Amino acid sequence: MTAPALSLKNLSKSFGPAQIINDVNLDIAKGERHAIIGPNGAGKSTLFNLISGLYTPTSGTVSLNGTLISGVPPHEINRMGLSRSFQVSNIFANMTVRENVRCGVLHSLGQGYSFWKSVTSSKAVQEKTFEVLEHCALVDKANTPAALLPYADQRALEIAITIAGGANVILLDEPTAGMSHSETDRAVELIRKSSEGKTLVIVEHDMGVIFDLADRISVLVYGEIIASAPPSEIRGDPKVREAYLGDEALPEETA
Amino acid sequence: MLEVKDLHAFYGKSHVLRGVNMEIMPGEVIALLGRNGVGRSTTAKAIMGEVAPKGEILFKGQPISGLESHKISRLGLGYVPESRDIFPSMTVRQNLVLGVKDMKNPGKYSIDQMLDMFPNLRARADNPAGVLSGGEKQMLTMCRTLMGDPELIIIDEPTEGLAPKIVQQIGDTIAEIAKTGVAILLVEQKLSIALRIANRVYVMGHGEIVYGGTPAEFAEREDVRKEWLEV
Amino acid sequence: MSDATQNHADLAPSTGAKFRQRTLPILIFVAIILAIPMTDPSRTMLTLIHQMAINIVFALAYNMLLGKGGMLSFGHAVYFGLGGYFCMHVMNWIEEGSGIWGSYPTFFLPVMGFVAGGLAAAVIGSFSCRRAGTTFAMISLGVAELVFSGAFMFDSLFGGEQGINGDRMNGPEVFGLSMGPMQDIYWFMAFWTVVGIVAMYAFTRTPLGRLSEATRDNPQRVQFIGYNPTRVRWLVFTISGAFAGLAGGMSAVNYEIFTPEALSLIPSGFVLIMAYVGGITYFAGPIMGAILLTYMSSMMSDFTEAWLLYLGLMFVIIVMYAPRGIAGIVFGFWDGLRGAQSGEFLKRTLIQLAGCLLMLLGLIVLVEVSIRWSNGWGEVFEPYGMHFGHDSILTWIVIVVPIVAGAAILRYLGREKEEMPA
Amino acid sequence: EIKMAFIDPLSGPFGPSGEAAYTSYLLEAERINEAGGVNGEMIELTGYDNKVNPKESLVQLQKAIDSGARYIFQGNGSSVAAAIIDAVNKHNKRNPGDEVLFFNYAAVTPAFTNESCSFWHFRFDAHADMKMAAITDYIRSQDDIKKVYLIGQDYIFGQAVAAAAESQLTEKRPDIEIVGNELHPLGKVKDFTPYIQKIISSGADAVITGNWGADMQLLMKAAAESGSDIPYMTFYGGSLGAVSALGEGAMDLLYQVSEGITNLEASDEQYELIETYKERFPEYDYYYHRAHVAMRMFKEAAEKAGSVDPIAVAYALEGMVHQDAYGPVTMRAEDHQAQQNLYISTVSDDVKYGVDNIELGWKVVEGGEIDASVAEQPTTCEMERPEKP
Amino acid sequence: METIVFALLNGVIYGLLLFMLSSGLTLIFSMMGVLNFAHASFYMLGAYFAFTISGSTTFWIALFVAPVLVGLVGAVVERYGLRKVHANGHVAELLFTFGLAYLIEEIVKIVYGKTAVDYRIPDLLNFPAFTIYGASFPAYRIFMLFIAIGMLIGLWYLLKKTRAGLIIQAALTHPHMVGHLGHNVPLIFMTVFGIGCAMAGLAGVIAGNIFVTDPAMAVQMGPIVFVVVVVGGIGSLEGAFLASLLIGLIQNFAVGINASFAEIFWFTGLSPTSEIGDITISSLAPVMPFLLLVLMLIFRPRGLMGEQEL
Numbered sequence A: 001m002t003a004p005a006l007s008l009k010n011l012s013k014s015f016g017p018a019q020i021i022n023d024v025n026l027d028i029a030k031g032e033r034h035a036i037i038g039p040n041g042a043g044k045s046t047l048f049n050l051i052s053g054l055y056t057p058t059s060g061t062v063s064l065n066g067t068l069i070s071g072v073p074p075h076e077i078n079r080m081g082l083s084r085s086f087q088v089s090n091i092f093a094n095m096t097v098r099e100n101v102r103c104g105v106l107h108s109l110g111q112g113y114s115f116w117k118s119v120t121s122s123k124a125v126q127e128k129t130f131e132v133l134e135h136c137a138l139v140d141k142a143n144t145p146a147a148l149l150p151y152a153d154q155r156a157l158e159i160a161i162t163i164a165g166g167a168n169v170i171l172l173d174e175p176t177a178g179m180s181h182s183e184t185d186r187a188v189e190l191i192r193k194s195s196e197g198k199t200l201v202i203v204e205h206d207m208g209v210i211f212d213l214a215d216r217i218s219v220l221v222y223g224e225i226i227a228s229a230p231p232s233e234i235r236g237d238p239k240v241r242e243a244y245l246g247d248e249a250l251p252e253e254t255a
Numbered sequence B: 001m002l003e004v005k006d007l008h009a010f011y012g013k014s015h016v017l018r019g020v021n022m023e024i025m026p027g028e029v030i031a032l033l034g035r036n037g038v039g040r041s042t043t044a045k046a047i048m049g050e051v052a053p054k055g056e057i058l059f060k061g062q063p064i065s066g067l068e069s070h071k072i073s074r075l076g077l078g079y080v081p082e083s084r085d086i087f088p089s090m091t092v093r094q095n096l097v098l099g100v101k102d103m104k105n106p107g108k109y110s111i112d113q114m115l116d117m118f119p120n121l122r123a124r125a126d127n128p129a130g131v132l133s134g135g136e137k138q139m140l141t142m143c144r145t146l147m148g149d150p151e152l153i154i155i156d157e158p159t160e161g162l163a164p165k166i167v168q169q170i171g172d173t174i175a176e177i178a179k180t181g182v183a184i185l186l187v188e189q190k191l192s193i194a195l196r197i198a199n200r201v202y203v204m205g206h207g208e209i210v211y212g213g214t215p216a217e218f219a220e221r222e223d224v225r226k227e228w229l230e231v
Numbered sequence C: 001m002s003d004a005t006q007n008h009a010d011l012a013p014s015t016g017a018k019f020r021q022r023t024l025p026i027l028i029f030v031a032i033i034l035a036i037p038m039t040d041p042s043r044t045m046l047t048l049i050h051q052m053a054i055n056i057v058f059a060l061a062y063n064m065l066l067g068k069g070g071m072l073s074f075g076h077a078v079y080f081g082l083g084g085y086f087c088m089h090v091m092n093w094i095e096e097g098s099g100i101w102g103s104y105p106t107f108f109l110p111v112m113g114f115v116a117g118g119l120a121a122a123v124i125g126s127f128s129c130r131r132a133g134t135t136f137a138m139i140s141l142g143v144a145e146l147v148f149s150g151a152f153m154f155d156s157l158f159g160g161e162q163g164i165n166g167d168r169m170n171g172p173e174v175f176g177l178s179m180g181p182m183q184d185i186y187w188f189m190a191f192w193t194v195v196g197i198v199a200m201y202a203f204t205r206t207p208l209g210r211l212s213e214a215t216r217d218n219p220q221r222v223q224f225i226g227y228n229p230t231r232v233r234w235l236v237f238t239i240s241g242a243f244a245g246l247a248g249g250m251s252a253v254n255y256e257i258f259t260p261e262a263l264s265l266i267p268s269g270f271v272l273i274m275a276y277v278g279g280i281t282y283f284a285g286p287i288m289g290a291i292l293l294t295y296m297s298s299m300m301s302d303f304t305e306a307w308l309l310y311l312g313l314m315f316v317i318i319v320m321y322a323p324r325g326i327a328g329i330v331f332g333f334w335d336g337l338r339g340a341q342s343g344e345f346l347k348r349t350l351i352q353l354a355g356c357l358l359m360l361l362g363l364i365v366l367v368e369v370s371i372r373w374s375n376g377w378g379e380v381f382e383p384y385g386m387h388f389g390h391d392s393i394l395t396w397i398v399i400v401v402p403i404v405a406g407a408a409i410l411r412y413l414g415r416e417k418e419e420m421p422a
Numbered sequence D: 001e002i003k004m005a006f007i008d009p010l011s012g013p014f015g016p017s018g019e020a021a022y023t024s025y026l027l028e029a030e031r032i033n034e035a036g037g038v039n040g041e042m043i044e045l046t047g048y049d050n051k052v053n054p055k056e057s058l059v060q061l062q063k064a065i066d067s068g069a070r071y072i073f074q075g076n077g078s079s080v081a082a083a084i085i086d087a088v089n090k091h092n093k094r095n096p097g098d099e100v101l102f103f104n105y106a107a108v109t110p111a112f113t114n115e116s117c118s119f120w121h122f123r124f125d126a127h128a129d130m131k132m133a134a135i136t137d138y139i140r141s142q143d144d145i146k147k148v149y150l151i152g153q154d155y156i157f158g159q160a161v162a163a164a165a166e167s168q169l170t171e172k173r174p175d176i177e178i179v180g181n182e183l184h185p186l187g188k189v190k191d192f193t194p195y196i197q198k199i200i201s202s203g204a205d206a207v208i209t210g211n212w213g214a215d216m217q218l219l220m221k222a223a224a225e226s227g228s229d230i231p232y233m234t235f236y237g238g239s240l241g242a243v244s245a246l247g248e249g250a251m252d253l254l255y256q257v258s259e260g261i262t263n264l265e266a267s268d269e270q271y272e273l274i275e276t277y278k279e280r281f282p283e284y285d286y287y288y289h290r291a292h293v294a295m296r297m298f299k300e301a302a303e304k305a306g307s308v309d310p311i312a313v314a315y316a317l318e319g320m321v322h323q324d325a326y327g328p329v330t331m332r333a334e335d336h337q338a339q340q341n342l343y344i345s346t347v348s349d350d351v352k353y354g355v356d357n358i359e360l361g362w363k364v365v366e367g368g369e370i371d372a373s374v375a376e377q378p379t380t381c382e383m384e385r386p387e388k389p
Numbered sequence E: 001m002e003t004i005v006f007a008l009l010n011g012v013i014y015g016l017l018l019f020m021l022s023s024g025l026t027l028i029f030s031m032m033g034v035l036n037f038a039h040a041s042f043y044m045l046g047a048y049f050a051f052t053i054s055g056s057t058t059f060w061i062a063l064f065v066a067p068v069l070v071g072l073v074g075a076v077v078e079r080y081g082l083r084k085v086h087a088n089g090h091v092a093e094l095l096f097t098f099g100l101a102y103l104i105e106e107i108v109k110i111v112y113g114k115t116a117v118d119y120r121i122p123d124l125l126n127f128p129a130f131t132i133y134g135a136s137f138p139a140y141r142i143f144m145l146f147i148a149i150g151m152l153i154g155l156w157y158l159l160k161k162t163r164a165g166l167i168i169q170a171a172l173t174h175p176h177m178v179g180h181l182g183h184n185v186p187l188i189f190m191t192v193f194g195i196g197c198a199m200a201g202l203a204g205v206i207a208g209n210i211f212v213t214d215p216a217m218a219v220q221m222g223p224i225v226f227v228v229v230v231v232g233g234i235g236s237l238e239g240a241f242l243a244s245l246l247i248g249l250i251q252n253f254a255v256g257i258n259a260s261f262a263e264i265f266w267f268t269g270l271s272p273t274s275e276i277g278d279i280t281i282s283s284l285a286p287v288m289p290f291l292l293l294v295l296m297l298i299f300r301p302r303g304l305m306g307e308q309e310l
């Protein structure tokens, strides 16, 4: 058996006295689309921050494709093939869309920190940038400064930067937050397309998106995973219903 | 008491409120419903002067559009924001003290009365507010606003991210406050609470009010619910 | 939705646009440089131009940090100074002819400044660049003060109060320049200014140049596209320090002296002002700032004692009302002219300008009258044969009326703008 | 029109030192112009502020030369003077026909008229070794001085003073112990109390200092506050504000050596000058007598040469003897060092002219008149001279 | 022994002066997040105002009026300048105050001239308080000591014990919320800035006559004030107090020590005539604070007592 794409072992994180993540164990297989849901403040974003290296765990470990990555700085984790997006759009606001994506592409094409050659000199970079833009339907806006994009396009750009580096494990934090119905549909399509053949971990509050996309769902409540199972099981789990879903009507089983 | 006419608001270039109209009578409890991101919080912020509004807002007949927040608040509008914004390093008591607008001329509630009303808070009166549980923080925020003696309180998503049991409790608290004659504009997603305590509901969609009526009328309108509320 | 016929080449600026935006300004610049000697400039003019050349390179180097990298430094003169000091030593070694130095041409001294400035920045940056924002700014302040006060302890390196001086007319000649007379120095300055500008412009187009902008805007995100922001900052800092050292080398040749004051907060503050006033968001901004401020500091100081006051005032006004600096105003004006309602725009701008000029007029009279009054030597402000005594009512009318009128005009324009639909 | 440039601090901590001299030059230039100028040409004097910074001085020097000035006056700070001498040498070498002369009226590091002497440089003030000789001669006669403390500014001039004091004291009074030799940064110390406390606890009987400007004034202020009663043998006790900082305490405690003081017996003409100066510039005192001497000697030399060409003037100045209010001033040709009488004075309340706008003023001490011939010191100067026009 | 006593006395007094100067900056910085580069300029204004006022009235009137005037100037600066740039972030604020420092210096030069003014210690306090090892200690310095301690207590009370202090602290993290509770946040900010400046002004009134009142006094004190605030820890009054004393003592002890590196590190065989061997501890005095600053920022960016990083 190959190692899981992501493996969290006894992972805990506290800020001062507050224990935010509490002994989380989770394995995510290669190629799986995994969703994490849970109430506000449960620690979902914190979990992402731990995996992507922004925070160091108080205890426990994270491994990526079998390699231990806890304590490794974020840029190195990124180079090992893990990329993430942010809950609040985290783009390079003063650059154009194309430049944003290009920044995401650079490292994967071996551009390093070079200051002796022009960015435009590498054909591979140009091509890859265009490919990503096209993939995310941002070509029309390629020369628009990112700050001027409509909200939904900013979210799309957020995803574009995340996938531009070609990572094979992708973490998306509430990618559709604040989007309208049709925008959400478009985003889901984009996510589905971009994550083909890759491992996807997604945090969402939109149950439609979750049940649409996920192969497996974990429910995080107050820093603990109370359930981790395929959508059909989660749907019926009374614990989950009480802690998170409440009386909310869930979308039909078949989409 | 509060009249909102053709209210618009922008975040940079994105046009979030596209002409909101509504009306609140003294002592009424109004629920403002709507899906995520339709602009309910923005409506609240625009009324409170945190987001620059375009359009007319009258409070007790007086235009408040464009005034600074503290002036609006001093006219008798209270606001409990989505983010709650308790002052975490200060004690519960200190938080309450900050709710008073004018020490020489305090409102009808004293700190002791508040603590009597919420025994949970009394137990923690001298703890830093940062250690309170989510539900307690929510209560504290509401009490703090009450200390300023408002005639209308806008409460944004008080139950968000709270366990169902606490949600129940918050609902009761709001009903309690309403009984004292304070008007309430409740921004909510959870229909159960909204319908339980509201006199009237508004439904918002895409930056506009798309429906208004009493809870009973609203219960009949399956179509509105389907189109504007369900995910 | 994307058009199938589009490809990546279409997204890049056209060759014409590239020429207009990149090559043309440089060509114009070079043409100006070549044209200046034909006008047979006076000594004063040459002195001024040389100083501008040094400041252009220094301000551009500084803006690599502030404008592109988002790193506010209060001590960039340290690298300018260390580069310059090293060049002074090399100049003296050339004179002694010790070792290989005897055959090193003075013309290439700025290369030594570049190396020394870069090395110093690499060493200091290795700890200061670990932090960004205000902490970085404070470290830069501390380092600057430290180096400045420390310089007085090592007389053999820094020469104490007296500094280190030397003679540039030694070593082999290149390009037939003896480096003695000012005309020779003109070519030296022209050469290194062009080299500096072209190299620093090229830098903005490299991956590192782009990453430095990315790091400025969003260091967190940079980590998640595989780069280490600390490393990016450090590299940018080092390169910026190297170019500052280059400018230091130019200064060493020009003045043939370096004193510890060159390392102090004063030149560091001045370069910050040059870059900011010029406009840190534009590549050309610091060039404009350097030209304007050098002009002000050497010419205006002849006309008025209060030139520093005008400078401070200009800086504060720019921070408050035009954070994109002179370049922002110039380019904004240009865009407005080419925009849809250019007539309307021109009218507004002219009225605005009139308002500003009126206020400026009143202010200048106020400052000039008071400065003479305060000196107490009985001098009187007499521009163009007019006479403004501090005790005449007329003077005060000339002060108050334009200021009030100008303020009223600007206020009126501001109101009108608010009422215009968004 | 003869353009002259005055390059010295006109702002900052040493601003008063520069301004006090600038005003003297201005006044003398005005008087010469009123009397018909130099060879019929008017003097136009411009002040340039250098903040006592050598690099800034060169920027200003460049400006001055660019605007046509051929005569440069500077004095405040040997660090600056050294830079100007060097720059003037280079300029004159590179721009034949455009030579400039440097008239140094106060930078007194001995080297300038010894090993690093220059044809383009003339010094109108007695240098540190000469002044120190006067001080040490005086100390030789004071048997109760057993311990001496040296304090000075940390730059070539301060260092030269300390070196001269050390060598001359060991020669003239080997029994004297030097209990402290302190150099502090130039113009940066704001509170000298710690230094004064150090001096007091060293048990010194006298302090020798070359401090000037604010460094002198603040040193005296701290001395007064600490109630110290040790005598100060100074070069520049006459610096603005030093006397008033000490107040009554300055009497018989503060000594200075200088080329002349207002309270010397002098001609009515000289008294008139002193009074005119005070009237025009009430904040300052008539202190820079040598500024007037320098201007007058320039005029005489230009008239003797019949030209205002710098080289001609320089040759005319060499060996010139000028009869002045406080004795003859000779410009020694070998090294361009002026030779003149020196006076040791102390503060007294029984004087014609006070200083710092108070009643106290300077009065020559007994045996404090040193004849130019006694003050004279040998030189090691080997000067390169340009061709005589 | 004498050296130690002198260094202690001078160190404490200089330290207290630093504290007076930096407490206002700490206040402004911790309350408003503004790193006020012009802080020392307000200190200078205090000294000049006091010079003018005490010239036409007495020192004692100046002691009260000058800081108030400086505070008013500060409030005006906040209202018409700083508030405008506030929206553009902290760097813009910092640059604004940086430019302001230039402006104030130049205006002072125009109004008061480019050289020092003769601002003197009041006669009433111009006597030696006591004499120790032959050196007398002026009463005025003792007076300064009391003022500084008074300031510490007053500020501490204001911050920790009053409702205004609570509002200010709350407004720093949640300005909107405080506004919604009916408190006038802009007014509070203006007041805080004014008070901070007034405190700098008071320091100027007190110190301008011990040291020198000239247009360079701001530039001279500027950097060292930052050292105090940063070393003490952002926003920590106690930290600023400790750091002030620490720096005052370090500097004064250094001045008192004549030993050179060659003497201290004799075991390394360092030659006393070499450049490094020749450096004396006393010549290191001006470098010490900045060394401390840089080390602190690198190894402990929150300073001695600060709660958050810069």
Ligand SMILES: Nc1ncnc2c1ncn2[C@@H]1O[C@H](COP(=O)(O)OP(=O)(O)OP(=O)(O)O)[C@@H](O)[C@H]1O
Binding pocket: A015, A020, A038, A039, A040, A041, A042, A043, A044, A045, A046, A047, A087
């Ligand atoms: N750096 C930090 N310091 C202190 N507390 C933190 C920090 N980061 C997060 N927390 C706390 O950890 C808890 C979990 O936060 P987190 O952002 O992970 O929630 P979440 O599950 O992503 O919620 P949401 O659905 O609202 O995004 C919150 O109570 C938050 O206040």
Ligand SMILES: Nc1ncnc2c1ncn2[C@@H]1O[C@H](COP(=O)(O)OP(=O)(O)OP(=O)(O)O)[C@@H](O)[C@H]1O
Binding pocket: A151, A177, A178, A179, B011, B014, B016, B034, B035, B036, B037, B038, B039, B040, B041, B042, B043, B082, B157
């Ligand atoms: N500061 C902001 N900048 C830009 N866009 C914003 C900002 N705040 C909110 N928005 C956008 O404005 C729209 C309306 O936001 P608002 O917060 O009013 O929604 P809401 O109805 O309260 O939803 P929620 O359930 O998320 O609270 C959303 O699309 C949101 O993404």
Ligand SMILES: CC(C)C[C@H](N)C(=O)O
Binding pocket: D017, D075, D076, D077, D078, D079, D106, D107, D108, D109, D157, D212, D213, D236
């Ligand atoms: C103005 C003078 C007091 C200068 C001092 N004598 C020097 O040589 O530096």
Ligand SMILES: [Mg+2]
Binding pocket: A044, A045, A046, A087, A173
């Ligand atoms: Mg989250």
Ligand SMILES: [Mg+2]
Binding pocket: B040, B041, B042, B082, B156, B157
């Ligand atoms: Mg909301």
